[in-house]
Amino acid sequence: MESLRIGIFSWESLYSIKVGGISPHVSELSESIVKAGHEVHVFTRMGNRSSYDEINGVHYQRVGHDEFGRVTMQMEHMCNAMYDRFFAVEELFGKFDVLHGHDWHPVRALNRLKMHNNRDYLLTYHSTEWGRNGNKYAGWSEAREISHWEWSGGYESKEIIVTSQHLKNEIQSIYQIPESKIKIIPNGIFPSKIKRNINPQEVKANIGIDASAHVVLFIGRMCHQKGVDILVEAVPAVLSQHPDIHFVFMGEGEMRAHCQWLAHENGSAHACHFLGYAPSEVFFDWMDACDLVVVPSRNEPFGIVVLEAWDAEKPVIGTDAVQLINNFHDGILADQTPESLAWCINYAFGDITKTALMGVTGKKRLMKNYSWKKIAKDTCKLYKKIL
Secondary structure, eight states, X not given: OOOOEEEEXXXXXXXXXXXXXXXXXXXXXXXXXXXXXXEEEEEEEOTXXXXXXXXXXXXXXXXXXXXXXXXXXXXXXXXXXXXXXXXXXXXXXXXXXXXXXXXXXXXXXXXXXXXXXOOOOEEEEOOOHHHHTTSSOOXXXXXXXXXXXXXHHHHHOSEEEESSHHHHHHHHHHHOOOGGGEEEOOOOBOTTSSOOOOOHHHHHHTTTOOTTOOEEEEESOOSTTTTHHHHHHHHHHHHTTOTTOEEEEEOOOXXXXXXXXXXXXXXXXXXXXXXXXXXXXXXXXXXXXXXXXXXXXXXXXXXXXXXXXXXXXXXXXXXXXOTTOOBTTTBEEEOSSHHHHHHHHHHHHHTHHHHHHHHHHHHHHHHHHXXXXXXXXXXXXXXXXXX
């Protein structure tokens, strides 16, 4: 395949402003596409970094913009800055062959490039506003505006990538996007990034957990979509059978204070540890130190944390929204209720040695199907299709 010059548009990356799961997706996919012999420029926000860097072969074209007002207004300013920066970059590096946007945030920039400059683009949906609101339509004006941006990107883009069959069904149902336009290419990680030789006892001791205690880990945004409140409500039923288990919650979000209150109300605060946002090294430590990872989501477009758990060879319990898991093979599936989640956790710790083997099975599946090398290859095939 001849070398392509590719413009990636995203409001976040690992080397600008990191918000959530789009960050590693954008940066790690870009690096893998570069390794395949292509030139990649990521148009993203500046944060506290310089306007340009080349990192791991990827050109980061960062833009500053006004950050006042609602998030849609901020994204409008970002899109205007990206549009202007795009032509300055083309003057220096040459014309782009492919433009690829991620989620709704850069859609206005890409639509302007299509309308005024005849540039087609691809769009990857990472989630929908409907899903982020817990599988329901939100009535406030900003949510409606975000949904319109999502619909517009689906309508104007030439090809669409989604990370799962679940998300494909969702965008077809909500936005009536033709099936012929949608390609499923899963998310991924760099295998063996997370599993390391650490001392679990030391990690637990850092927050006062006894060395012999078992640990259940939640990591993600503390919001309605991710179902963290379901897990907190399940804790008492787990402690009634396994009183030595501790629950570690990593992440920030609008439900953190509510979940801390729930833990106090149901008498489980002594076993629940809310760490807030943590840097990658701390996340890796806990992923290696825990016994079990729980993904209690109400809506989960893909579930990158499942791959991260498998990379550390950890078993996963997820709700039926987490379609990655093969039940009782590489994880356990629960209903979206505290009672079901508690049953699954108690079952897992009934024979934790046997349960741990599910994590080993998951690691094998990760190595076979979810490496960035394979995902980059499939993505580049789609790039060639739209040329």
